[in-house]
Amino acid sequence: MNVSIYRGTVVYAAEKERLAAFSGANIVVEDGFVKNVLKQVPEEYAGLTVKDFGDALIIPAFSDLHIHASQYAQRGVGMDKLLFEWLRDYTFPQEAKFADCRYAEKVYDALVKDLIRHGTFHASIFTTIHTEASDILFRKLAERGLYAYTGKVNMDCNAPDYLCEKTAESLRDTERFLLEHQGYATVKPILTPRFAPTCSEKLIKGLGKLAKKYACGVQTHLVESIAEAAWTKELFPDYSCETAIYEQAGLLDYGPSVFAHVIFPAREDITILRKSRSVSVHCPDATANITAGIMPAAALLKAELPVAVGTDIGAGPNPAVYRQIARAVQLSKLKAFFEPEGNEPISFAEAFYMATKAGGSIFDRVGSLEPGYRFNALVLDGLADDFSEMTPEEQLERFCYAGDDRNIIARYLDGREISP
Ligand SMILES: [Zn+2]
CATH class of the missing domain: 3.20.20.140 (Metal-dependent hydrolases)
Incomplete structure (x- = not known):
């Protein structure tokens, strides 16, 4: 089994009216699928290197x-x-x-x-x-x-x-x-x-x-x-x-x-x-x-x-x-x-x-980062100001209104990193 762990602020929309946001989260990916989003890296993965994106957002593609x-x-x-x-x-x-x-x-x-x-x-x-x-x-x-x-x-x-x-x-x-x-x-x-x-x-x-x-x-x-x-x-x-x-x-x-x-x-x-x-x-x-x-x-x-x-x-x-x-x-x-x-x-x-x-929803398990979904994800950076606090939800909103592809610092498709 191929396991990778990514650390960052995970944001996705599991349901229509609400965004789920987890700061300082570890997203465990097994064979290209999200296994879990956790605060601590579980003991069983202690030997693995965590790819740490710091405060960057990790969102579904x-x-x-x-x-x-x-x-x-x-x-x-x-x-x-x-x-x-x-x-x-x-x-x-x-x-x-x-x-x-x-x-x-x-x-x-x-x-x-x-x-x-x-x-x-x-x-x-x-x-x-x-x-x-x-x-x-x-x-x-x-x-x-x-x-x-x-x-x-x-x-x-x-x-x-x-x-x-x-x-x-x-x-x-x-x-x-x-x-x-x-x-x-x-x-x-x-x-x-x-x-x-x-x-x-x-x-x-x-x-x-x-x-x-x-x-x-x-x-x-x-x-x-x-x-x-x-x-x-x-x-x-x-x-x-x-x-x-x-x-x-x-x-x-x-x-x-x-x-x-x-x-x-x-x-x-x-x-x-x-x-x-x-x-x-x-x-x-x-x-x-x-x-x-x-x-x-x-x-x-x-x-x-x-x-x-x-x-x-x-x-x-x-x-x-x-x-x-x-x-x-x-x-x-x-x-x-x-x-x-x-x-x-x-x-x-x-x-x-x-x-x-x-x-x-017309494809197979894509569009979210809930457990069981494919790790088809983007990592977004450079959205917060250094002079004021912003929530992850606010940073994501700013990306949609004022960001662009320069804010996308990594792209994962079925757990593999890809680039244009
Ligand atoms: Zn048309």
């Missing part, structure tokens, strides 16, 4: 449940556009470039490094319609041992000609992608219809059959903006709500279902999301940048839905999930201010929980 890998190349660009202009002028032309695998290599390499740099070790990621380029990302994630779901995008209507697939081809390529990516330890394929307006009913039903055949989950966008929700209703008039389109196709039965944005859910959406334990992903920067709106995060948490956090690169310009924790709190306050009915601010602890344990 982050989970980013909504990323467009191809859009990494356009992050922070075109941010003064509205959604449909931004798609037409930046995003779709950018996605078309992924027909070239050499280009995909470069972009996906840079993205994976940047995820590690910012402490995101668990992610759910869209690629583009291109199967070969999607394979490149899958392999890069697997090589680095990151925990991820990733899938090639499907769209067979209402998309520019150069990105619009034939329904049968889209299904055939998706099946090939699923078949070729079975059996990896940490990365798994996931079905990725872009969003309802760019997918025919035939395509969505076909994906439902693949979900059953390969026991896999789905990721997509859901009730993202008023315009998108209205358009979907027009295109799918026979469904009680947008989530029902995926439910009735059998897409919510076999793996995680991950829905980005969920800004304008109807009561029927909430019912299905709760029943299927689907995860709603809050991407505050992105939905502000494209003026989609602000997720009613407090209301979804109150309705007992699992809610995670995403950067939504590239509508969100920054791969740092910790910044989205801060933004989630900030925007929940704005929403409660402008729309007080039914909306409340969320707390920092809730937002941190969303970005770690809730997001981690």
